Amino acid sequence: NTKITQSPRYLILGRANKSLECEQHLGHNAMYWYKQSAEKPPELMFLYNLKQLIRNETVPSRFIPECPDSSKLLLHISAVDPEDSAVYFCASSQYGNSGNTLYFGEGSRLIVV
Amino acid sequence: GDQVEQSPSALSLHEGTDSALRCNFTTTMRSVQWFRQNSRGSLISLFYLASGTKENGRLKSAFDSKERRYSTLHIRDAQLEDSGTYFCAAEAPNTDKVVFGTGTRLQVSP
Numbered sequence: 450n451t452k453i454t455q456s457p458r459y460l461i462l463g464r465a466n467k468s469l470e471c472e473q474h475l476g477h478n479a480m481y482w483y484k485q486s487a488e489k490p491p492e493l494m495f496l497y498n499l500k501q502l503i504r505n506e507t508v509p510s511r512f513i514p515e516c517p518d519s520s521k522l523l524l525h526i527s528a529v530d531p532e533d534s535a536v537y538f539c540a541s542s543q544y545g546n547s548g549n550t551l552y553f554g555e556g557s558r559l560i561v562v
Numbered sequence: 563g564d565q566v567e568q569s570p571s572a573l574s575l576h577e578g579t580d581s582a583l584r585c586n587f588t589t590t591m592r593s594v595q596w597f598r599q600n601s602r603g604s605l606i607s608l609f610y611l612a613s614g615t616k617e618n619g620r621l622k623s624a625f626d627s628k629e630r631r632y633s634t635l636h637i638r639d640a641q642l643e644d645s646g647t648y649f650c651a652a653e654a655p656n657t658d659k660v661v662f663g664t665g666t667r668l669q670v671s672p
Contacts, residue, residue: 490649490662491605504658536603551595551651551660553605 453554455539461560462529469524469557471539480522481540481551482514491538497522498544509533526559534561566652568663575640575670583635583666585650592655594625594633599647599665608635608648620644640670 453473460467473480479498483491496504497516511530515523522539536556542549565588575581585594596608609616611625611633620638633650650663 490665492662493659496658498658538605550607550610552607553597556603556605558603 453539453541453552455554455557457557458555459558459560461562463562464528466525466527467529468526469537471522471554473520473539473541473552475541475552477541477543477552478519479542479544479549480516480519481542482522482524483538483540483553484535485538485556486535529559529561531561534559566650566661566663568650568666570666571664572667573669575637575668577640577642577670577672579640580636580638581640582637583648584632585634585652585663586632587630587652589654590630591652592630594650594652595660596623596633596635597649597651599649601646605649637668642670642672644668645670
């Protein structure tokens with residue numbers, strides 16, 4: 450899947466700061482961050498529509514999203530915790546609300562040591 | 563809150579057999595999307611339905627158009643490459659949140 454690219458794909462961190470990046474080439478106006486922990490379904494963290502944050506789930510404050518334009522999404526992580534070990538998926542859709550197909554990137558696997 | 567109950571949680575099939583996965587919703591949903599997550603962890607969209615049925619090759623999905631409280635995914639003539647974890651994800655009315663089911667882990671063997 451080259452339509453939604455995420456980087457880095459793998460990340461091993463101690464208690465450091467890092468940013469995950471996502472870019473979509475689908476012309477969508479909504480972008481999402483999902484977290485998938487081991488043996489669990491993906492869970493929504495943040496949703497942007499037209500660069501505006503419109504949904505912010507219960508996420509620790511060390512996760513800060515940024516949407517510099519409608520095709521790019523960042524997730525800044527500070528002082529990671531072992532419970533943050535997971536795969537972080539970026540997704541996009543044509544609209545921010547209702548009735549549209551979600552497309553996922555390949556994910557960024559974060560391992561906290 | 564809105565819940566998506568998916569069954570079965572795990573399923574083993576022999577090649578060539580048929581089966582069905584199901585998602586029940588605790589409330590009326592606006593739409594449902596089915597995904598397969600492969601061994602590399604990629605989430606692949608299979609179907610998006612706002613109503614009715616859709617078919618693609620050996621896969622067919624249906625969304626209860628009347629009460630909008632369940633959806634099914636039928637797999638016909640299962641193949642080894644169908645192995646993976648299948649998720650349904652549903653969107654409630656008047657919300658922009660998509661909630662995932664807990665997944666069905668499918669293993670197809672020769």
